[in-house]
Amino acid sequence: MVEDRLAALGRRPELIAGLLGASAFIVLAASQGGWEITSWAPAGLFMLGLLVAAGLAYRRRLRELDPWARAAMLLLAAFVAWSFASIAWAEVEGTAWDGANRALAYLFVYAGFTVVAWRAGSAAIVLGLYALGLAAVGAIILVDAAGSGEAALALVNGRLAEPTGYPNAVAALFIGGFWPAVHLASRREVPWFMRGLLLSVAGFLVQLALMPQSRASLLVIGFALLVYMLVTPNRIRAFVFLFLALAATALAAPAILDVFAVASDGGDVGAAFTAAAEAMLLACAGLLAAGTVIALVDRRVEVDEATARVAGRAGVVVSIAAAAVGIGIAVAAVGDPVDWAGDRWADFKGDYDKGGFGSSRFSGDLGSGRYDFWRVALDDEFATAPLLGEGAENFAVGYLRDRDTTEEPFYPHSLPIRLLAGTGLVGTLLFAGFVVAAAGAALRTRARAPDPLARGVAAIAIATAAYFLLHSGGDWLWTFAAIAMPVLAWLGIAGGGLRTREPVAPAAPLGRPARAGIAVLVTAAAVAAAASLAFPWLSARLTDSAAAGWPADPEKALSRLDSARELNPLSARPDLVAGTIAIRDGDDGAARAAFARASEREPTNWYALLELGTLDIAAGRREAGVARLREARSLNPDEPLIAAALRRARGDDPLTGVAIDRALVARVCSRVGPSQGTRYCSE
Numbered sequence: 001m002v003e004d005r006l007a008a009l010g011r012r013p014e015l016i017a018g019l020l021g022a023s024a025f026i027v028l029a030a031s032q033g034g035w036e037i038t039s040w041a042p043a044g045l046f047m048l049g050l051l052v053a054a055g056l057a058y059r060r061r062l063r064e065l066d067p068w069a070r071a072a073m074l075l076l077a078a079f080v081a082w083s084f085a086s087i088a089w090a091e092v093e094g095t096a097w098d099g100a101n102r103a104l105a106y107l108f109v110y111a112g113f114t115v116v117a118w119r120a121g122s123a124a125i126v127l128g129l130y131a132l133g134l135a136a137v138g139a140i141i142l143v144d145a146a147g148s149g150e151a152a153l154a155l156v157n158g159r160l161a162e163p164t165g166y167p168n169a170v171a172a173l174f175i176g177g178f179w180p181a182v183h184l185a186s187r188r189e190v191p192w193f194m195r196g197l198l199l200s201v202a203g204f205l206v207q208l209a210l211m212p213q214s215r216a217s218l219l220v221i222g223f224a225l226l227v228y229m230l231v232t233p234n235r236i237r238a239f240v241f242l243f244l245a246l247a248a249t250a251l252a253a254p255a256i257l258d259v260f261a262v263a264s265d266g267g268d269v270g271a272a273f274t275a276a277a278e279a280m281l282l283a284c285a286g287l288l289a290a291g292t293v294i295a296l297v298d299r300r301v302e303v304d305e306a307t308a309r310v311a312g313r314a315g316v317v318v319s320i321a322a323a324a325v326g327i328g329i330a331v332a333a334v335g336d337p338v339d340w341a342g343d344r345w346a347d348f349k350g351d352y353d354k355g356g357f358g359s360s361r362f363s364g365d366l367g368s369g370r371y372d373f374w375r376v377a378l379d380d381e382f383a384t385a386p387l388l389g390e391g392a393e394n395f396a397v398g399y400l401r402d403r404d405t406t407e408e409p410f411y412p413h414s415l416p417i418r419l420l421a422g423t424g425l426v427g428t429l430l431f432a433g434f435v436v437a438a439a440g441a442a443l444r445t446r447a448r449a450p451d452p453l454a455r456g457v458a459a460i461a462i463a464t465a466a467y468f469l470l471h472s473g474g475d476w477l478w479t480f481a482a483i484a485m486p487v488l489a490w491l492g493i494a495g496g497g498l499r500t501r502e503p504v505a506p507a508a509p510l511g512r513p514a515r516a517g518i519a520v521l522v523t524a525a526a527v528a529a530a531a532s533l534a535f536p537w538l539s540a541r542l543t544d545s546a547a548a549g550w551p552a553d554p555e556k557a558l559s560r561l562d563s564a565r566e567l568n569p570l571s572a573r574p575d576l577v578a579g580t581i582a583i584r585d586g587d588d589g590a591a592r593a594a595f596a597r598a599s600e601r602e603p604t605n606w607y608a609l610l611e612l613g614t615l616d617i618a619a620g621r622r623e624a625g626v627a628r629l630r631e632a633r634s635l636n637p638d639e640p641l642i643a644a645a646l647r648r649a650r651g652d653d654p655l656t657g658v659a660i661d662r663a664l665v666a667r668v669c670s671r672v673g674p675s676q677g678t679r680y681c682s683e
Contacts (some may be wrong), residue, residue, distance in 0.1 A: 044105025075430055145270065155263055183460050572602035
C-alpha cells in the first residue's frame with residue numbers, strides 16, 4: 001500500500017511541491033505568524049529550494065504559462081530589485097535589506113507555485129489540507145487556554161493574540177484558511193465524508209477569527225464575501241455552505257465575544273475560554289452533521305446545465321441584492337450618511353478611545369493612531385522622495401521625528417502607504433502592476449477553465465487575495481509571512497496552470513554554450529539570493545541566542561554577537577544587544593564601544609545615542625554627553641527618556657543605562673500586558 005501511494009505521488013509531482021509548501025505555511029503560522037526574520041528567512045530559503053526543483057522539473061513550462069502570469073512574475077521580480085536598490089538611499093540600510101529580502105522570499109513563493117503544472121484535484125488537496133492544518137493550530141491554542149490558569153497569556157488587551165502575537169493578524173490568518181475550507185465543502189468533486197469535515201473546519205476558523213475582535217476584519221470580510229459570491233462557480237451551493245458556516249458562528253458568537261469582556265473585567269479567563277470552546281464545539285458538530293447530510297443528498301441530485309446557469313445568475317443577483325439591502329440597513333441605522341462619515345472621520349483622526357471599549361472591542365470609536373501614521377508617511381516621507389521613497393521599510397525613523405502620538409510603530413499600518421513611503425511611485429507602480437497581472441491571470445483561469453473544480457480553485461485564490469489586500473489597506477499584514485505567503489501561493493496556482501492550453505510548438509534547441517551560460521547565470525542568481533537571505537537570518541539567530549543565554553555564559557554570548565556582527569554588516573542590532581548586556585554587567589567601557597559601533601552602523605538610532613550620552617555624562621564628559629543627547633532628541637523629540645536624561649544631566653543624579661533599560665521594559669509591559677511574548681514582565 002505504501003508503495004502504491006508513493007507511486008501515486010510520483011504521478012502527481014505537483015502534489016509533492018504543494019504539500020511541502022503548505023506544510024511550511026502551517027509551521028510559519030505556529031511560529032508567531034512568521035513575522036520575525038528567524039522564521040520568514042529560512043522559509044524563504046525553503047521556497048527557493050522548491051522553486052529551483054520546480055524550475056528543473058518544469059523547465060519547458062515558461063513558454064506555456066499565461067502571459068499575465070509571466071508578466072506578474074516579472075513585475076514582482078522588478079519590485080524586489082527596486083527594493084534592493086533602495087538600500088543605497090535608505091537611512092537605515094539594515095532595515096531596507098530586511099524589507100527587500102522579505103519581498104524576495106515572497107517572489108520565490110509566487111514563482112514556485114506558478115511554474116508548477118497544477119491539476120485541479122491536486123490543488124484542491126493542498127488547499128484542503130492547509131485549512132485542516134490551520135484549524136489544528138487554532139485547536140491547540142484553544143485547548144491550551146481553556147481552563148488554564150495562564151489563559152490570559154493568549155490575549156493582548158483581552159483579544160486573542162496567539163499564534164501571531166498581534167490580534168488583527170490572528171483574524172486575518174484564520175480567515176485565510178476559511179475560504180478554501182468553505183468552498184471545497186461545497187464542491188461535489190470532494191468526497192462526501194470530507195465535505196462535512198471541511199464545513200466544520202470553515203466554521204471553526206471563522207469563529208477563531210472572531211475572537212480577536214478585529215474591527216478591520218469585520219468591515220473587510222463583507223466586501224470579500226461579495227467578491228467570493230461573484231467569482232465562485234455553483235453559487236447557490238456555495239451560498240448554502242457559506243450561510244451555514246456564518247450562521248453557526250453567529251450562534252457561538254456570544255460565548256466567543258465574552259472572553260474579551262471577562263478579561264477586561266479581570267474575571268476567570270480560563271473559564272471564559274472553556275465556555276467559548278464548548279460553544280464552538282457544538283457549532284462545529286452541527287456543521288459536521290449538516291455538511292455530511294447535504295453532501296450525501298447532493299450525490300443523488302443531478303442538475304442540468306441550463307438550470308445551473310440560471311442558478312448561477314440568480315446567485316449573482318441575490319449577492320448584489322443582499323449587498324444593496326445591507327447598505328440600505330446601514331444607512332438607515334446611521335441616519336444622515338454625510339454627518340455619520342464626518343463623525344467617523346473625526347474619530348479616526350484621534351487616538352484610541354480613552355473611555356475604553358466596554359464589553360466589546362467592536363464598540364468605541366475608530367481612533368487608533370493610524371491617521372497620524374499615514375500623515376507622516378505621506379506628508380513627510382513620500383512627499384520628500386515621491387519617486388524613490390525613503391527606502392524599503394524605513395518608516396519608523398521618520399515617524400519618531402514627526403509623530404503626534406506616543407506610538408512607536410515599525411510600519412505605517414497600510415500596505416499601499418507602506419509602498420509609497422518606502423519605495424516611492426516606482427516601487428508602488430511595480431507592485432500594483434504585479435497585483436493586476438496576478439489577479440488577471442487568476443480571473444482568466446476562472447473564466448476559461450473547462451473544469452468546474454479548477455474554476456473553484458481560482459475563486460478561492462481571488463477571494464483570499466481580495467480579503468488580504470483589503471485588510472492590508474489598513475494594517476501591516478504584509479509583514480506576516482504566514483498570511484502573505486499562502487495568498488501568493490494560491491494566486492500562483494490559479495494563474496499558472498489550471499486550464500487546458502493548446503500545445504506549444506517546441507522551441508528551437510539552444511546550443512551548448514547558450515545552455516551553459518544560462519545555467520551559470522541561474523546558479524549565480526540562486527546562490528546570491530540564498531546568501532542574501534541566509535546571512536541576516538544567521539545573524540539574527542546568533543543575536544537572539546546571545547540575548548537569551550548571556551546570564552549563563554557571557555563569554556559565549558559575546559562571541560556569538562561578534563559573529564552576528566560580521567554576518568550582517570548593515571545591522572546595528574548585534575551591537576545594541578552587546579551594549580545592553582554590558583550595561584547590565586556594569587561594564588561601561590564595553591557598553592560605550594558597542595553603542596559607538598551601533599551608532600556608526602546606524603546613525604539615526606536614537607537609543608544608541610541616548611546610551612552613549614548617559615555614559616559620557618557618567619564618565620564626567622558632560623558637554624559631549626549633552627551633545628549626544630541633543631542629537632538623540634532631534635531624532636526622537638517626544639521620547640520622555642531623552643528629556644529626562646537632558647534634565648538630569650544638569651544635576652548630581654544623571655540618568656543611568658540601567659534605569660533606561662528598566663524603563664523600556666516597563667513600557668512594553670504596560671502597553672502589551674501579560675502575554676506569551678512578555679512573560680519576562682512578571683520576573
